[in-house]
Amino acid sequence: DDLLAERNLKPADVDLGVITKDKLIDPAVAEATFGLAAPGVSPVIAGRFGPVMVRVSQITPAVTKSFDEVKADLKKEIATQRASQEISDQHDVIEDARAGGETLAEIATKYDLKLTNIAAVDKDGKDVPGLPAGLVSSAFDTDVGLENAPLSVSGGYVWYDVTAVTQARDRELSEVKDKIAEAWKREQVEEKLTAKANDLRDRLQKGEDIAKAAGDLGAEVKTVSDITRSTKASGDLTQAAILGTFSGPKGTAAVAAGAADQTKVVLVVTASEVPPYFSDAPDMAQAKSQLADQLSNDFLTGYMTQLQAELGGVSVNQAALAQAIGATQPGS
Known part of the structure; x- marks a missing residue:
């Protein structure tokens, strides 16, 4: 207590509550704390980050769970271990097959594995979504005919071969014309949509009735109440709209991205209050x-x-x- 007072600390500032041994990250502190035979104050402990003293106010005996209580967890753990071992064994089998001269296509057919042929991919990998992390960069670090080490991915491995290399070049207009036109259209729509949403926001900020303003645009007015900073996004109430709600006091108008592509939410804060504080909420x-x-x-x-x-x-x-x-x- 004297040490706490000396450092201007309250008991709550240093109280860890009920805690298990594995939750103490410093082994020396964990051993000394759980080595106490009864509640009390430990000697000074040489912790990783400096001297530590621990006061134990209560000791709760460890509880051994029954088999029925842990049966489901054990089954899951055993299944995971078996799957991991099977993956490791299969890895060795495939590596042996590759060392013996078999191609990936032959190995895939032999062991009923999925074989994916990618026609072409650039160094950014943008044209082929869903590729494992690191695959594209690894492919660009190798060459045709080289045997590559498999990539470790979540729950398994990926083997890959480079079958052809096309030298980098600027694309011809005929190859990118449609994409350019689509990007230009989207940009124009976004600019007009943003301008219209900002104009509506400015009108509402000046006090114009939201129902009238929305009617002029053929838009729907929706009312949402009891929004807090921790409210989850749902439907038209996007996370950006929730943040916009807290961008100012009552009467604030804001623009936020809508839930659908190229849509906007224009909102007005009609009421605001500070909720009562309950420490146990x-x-x-x-x-x-x-x-x-x-x-x-x-x-x-x-x-x-x-x-x-x-x-x-x-x-x-x-x-x-x-x-x-x-x-x-x-x-x-």
Whole structure:
């Protein structure tokens, strides 16, 4: 308590609540904390990021689940392990077949695998949607007749061969004429649509009745109430429209992208109020969690910056840091 007071901290600032051992990212802290035989204060622990003291106020004994409780999870885990092993075995079989001179077409027929022939693709891969990540760049790093290592993708592998290379050239007008015309038409429609939506917004901002303004354009007026910042997009109420609702006070008019392609939503805020604060509301739990994550990231970033300034010439291994703190990327 004296340490908290000295640092201007409240108990809630350092309270982790009920937590399991695997949730403590620092092994030294985890071992010392769960090594306490009874509630109390631990000795000073040499943690990864500095000295740590832990106060345990309650110990809840571990619970062993019955077989029926974990049966479904076990089945799923076993099935996943078997599938992974089968994929690994099949990988070796296919690699052996390739080493023996069999083509991908022959291997696909022999083992009932899907063979996809791509007529042509540019380096951006734009003309062939749905290709595995890294396939196009890998194909452009090899050449005709070379045997390529398979690409690891989610749940399996992809084998590929380059059968022909067409030298880069500027396309002739006849090849791109239709695409150019379509792009020009879309651009013209978008410009006119945006101008009309902005004009309607300006009229509404000046106080014109929305029903009259919409009637002039043959547009439909819809009313939506009880919108919060966490409201989910639905139908004509797009995420952009929700954000536009909070762009100003009562009377604010805004333009947002519509749900359908090349459509706009023009909205007017007719009422606005600050909701009462309830600390135990479901929305607040999510907000608290997000705020806690942000504060944790800020503290860690500040700590690393200070260390680098004190030690001088020190760089941070971001991958190792992410692994140490259990993050998928630095600061997350």
